[in-house]
Amino acid sequence: MVLCVSLSGRDFKELEQRADPLFLEGNLKPDMGSLTLSSLNFNKTASINSPEMVKNLAALMLKKGIVPELEAFDIGMINYAKYLIKKDLLIAPHYFNLLLGNIACSQPNLLHTGVMINDLPDDSLWSLAGIGTAQLKMNSIAIAIDGGVRVGLEDNIWFDSAKTKLTSNLDLLKRVHTIAHANEREIMTPKEFRLKMNLKPGNGEYGRTPLNI
Numbered sequence: 208m209v210l211c212v213s214l215s216g217r218d219f220k221e222l223e224q225r226a227d228p229l230f231l232e233g234n235l236k237p238d239m240g241s242l243t244l245s246s247l248n249f250n251k252t253a254s255i256n257s258p259e260m261v262k263n264l265a266a267l268m269l270k271k272g273i274v275p276e277l278e279a280f281d282i283g284m285i286n287y288a289k290y291l292i293k294k295d296l297l298i299a300p301h302y303f304n305l306l307l308g309n310i311a312c313s314q315p316n317l318l319h320t321g322v323m324i325n326d327l328p329d330d331s332l333w334s335l336a337g338i339g340t341a342q343l344k345m346n347s348i349a350i351a352i353d354g355g356v357r358v359g360l361e362d363n364i365w366f367d368s369a370k371t372k373l374t375s376n377l378d379l380l381k382r383v384h385t386i387a388h389a390n391e392r393e394i395m396t397p398k399e400f401r402l403k404m405n406l407k408p409g410n411g412e413y414g415r416t417p418l419n420i
Contacts, residue, residue, distance in 0.1 A: 209397050209406065210413070211239035211276050214264055216246070216254045222263050229264075229271050236413040238406050239302070240268055242275040244284035244291075248311040261287070265296040272417035274404055277303045280312035285326050292328060299330035300404055304357045308341035315341035320348060332403060340368040346383055350390050356383050 212228035219225045229240055242264055246256045268275050275297060279285050291297045305323050306312070313319040315337050327333060334355030337345030342363040346356045358379045366374035366382075387394060401408060405415055 208409070209239065209400055210237045211241060212237040214240050214242065216243060216256045216260070217252055220255065222260060225260070226264060226267055229267055229273055234411060237273055238401075238409075238413050239274045239276045240264070241278055242268070243278040243280075244287045245280075247280050247309065250310055262291065262294070262296060265291055269296060269298065270417055272414040274302060274406065274415060277301060278306060279303055279323065280306050280309055282313065282323055282326055285323060285328075289328055299328070301328055301331040302404060303327060303331055303333040304336055305333055306336040306338060306357070306362070307345055308338035315345050317348070320345070324354070336362055339363050340365060340370070342379075343368070343382070347386055350383070350386050350392055353392075355395075358383050 212231075214225045214228065216225065228237060231237060242261065243254055243256045244261060247254050265275060277288055277297075279288065285303070288297060288301070288303075292299075292301075305320070307319060307323075308315040313323060320335065324333060332355060334357045335345040335349035336342065336357035340363065342358065346358055348354075349356050359376050360374070360379075363379075364373055366372040366378055384394065397409065400406070407413055407415065
């Protein structure tokens with residue numbers, strides 16, 4: 208497995224609280240940590256990510272040898288990632304989760320999707336996610352155009368668009384595998400992903416080699 212911890216701004220506001228998982232060591236050390244690249248509003252809550260917070264989390268992950276899982280909800284967040292690259296706070300290869308369908312951000316259609324993918328930095332792997340009932344559509348588009356997939360209950364709790372059947376992570380994963388098989392796509396193994404992202408091999412060795420900064 209490749210373990211990615213959440214550094215979300217929905218529940219915790221202080222750097223010490225949000226960065227706490229980054230100080231895990233040994234067999235508990237994460238390979239990756241989520242980094243939402245700007246503040247945004249959801250239906251009823253906000254995720255607050257000030258420029259200082261984003262830069263501090265990025266710098267700490269760089270120092271600890273933990274790869275940022277870059278969460279972008281619109282084109283502006285991708286542009287901010289490029290700013291962090293210029294500031295030497297992000298190093299390639301990069302991993303982006305592009306999340307579409309949130310009410311205050313990019314919407315789940317081909318135009319918004321194409322613009323976001325087209326604007327990604329060089330040497331980036333990317334996956335598409337859809338918020339709520341947009342999840343199936345965005346997962347299907349990602350598989351069809353040779354991208355990656357973000358799937359799970361964090362973004363969507365329903366199996367069907369009519370919202371008649373609650374789902375599980377296992378059900379959602381099985382559906383992704385079915386769609387991938389129909390598109391003649393092979394599922395990337397954790398070992399392959401580790402090689403592409405310059406991650407250590409696991410089994411007691413996690414993340415990247417820390418930088419002396």
